[in-house]
Amino acid sequence: MNGEFVICHLSLVIRHLNGSASIDAMDEERSLREHLVNLLDMKGAHVDFRRTVSDVPFEVQGRTVEGVPASAWEQLEHMRIAQWDILEFSRDPSHESPKFPDGYWPTSQQPPTAESWVESVRAFEADLEEMKNLVRDPDQDLFKPFPWGNGQTLLREALLVADHNAYHLGQMVTLLRALGCWG
Ligand code: NI
Numbered sequence: 001m002n003g004e005f006v007i008c009h010l011s012l013v014i015r016h017l018n019g020s021a022s023i024d025a026m027d028e029e030r031s032l033r034e035h036l037v038n039l040l041d042m043k044g045a046h047v048d049f050r051r052t053v054s055d056v057p058f059e060v061q062g063r064t065v066e067g068v069p070a071s072a073w074e075q076l077e078h079m080r081i082a083q084w085d086i087l088e089f090s091r092d093p094s095h096e097s098p099k100f101p102d103g104y105w106p107t108s109q110q111p112p113t114a115e116s117w118v119e120s121v122r123a124f125e126a127d128l129e130e131m132k133n134l135v136r137d138p139d140q141d142l143f144k145p146f147p148w149g150n151g152q153t154l155l156r157e158a159l160l161v162a163d164h165n166a167y168h169l170g171q172m173v174t175l176l177r178a179l180g181c182w183g
Pocket residue numbers: 078082164168
């Protein structure tokens with residue numbers, strides 16, 4: 001028998017006996033959770049959320065330009081509502097989602113008051129923290145389908161939030177640039 005094979009195989013057996021194979025799996029899972037939290041943070045490859053939504057003047061929040069279908073206020077509220085819905089769906093079996101699609105958008109292109117923007121940003125950030133906490137929690141299974149819904153997992157929902165937020169944040173940046181409010 002090939003000597004190298006014996007040594008290699010032996011080391012595998014020893015690893016298995018030590019239980020280090022399962023420790024590796026735990027490390028991998030921890031690493032995946034960290035990657036997801038970073039992705040949800042919207043840092044790295046893209047501009048971050050905080051920078052984009054800071055200092056958008058009230059008179060700009062409700063404006064739009066040709067080619068961008070929604071105002072910054074509509075984008076922000078849509079991101080907040082969708083994220084809130086996905087968060088609650090991920091942790092509450094009795095959660096009822098808004099009516100699609102209208103329930104996922106604000107009723108007006110303009111924010112109702114001068115405080116609306118900051119309130120929406122605050123609620124968005126609080127929900128995002130909750131989503132990150134769910135993903136970080138080792139007691140929350142990333143891969144097992146929820147007992148409710150139709151096969152969704154926490155991993156899928158976390159990716160969905162990150163993807164949806166990145167898409168609309170990109171739209172908001174394009175819009176703010178076109179409105180001369182970026183830079
Ligand atoms: Ni959307």
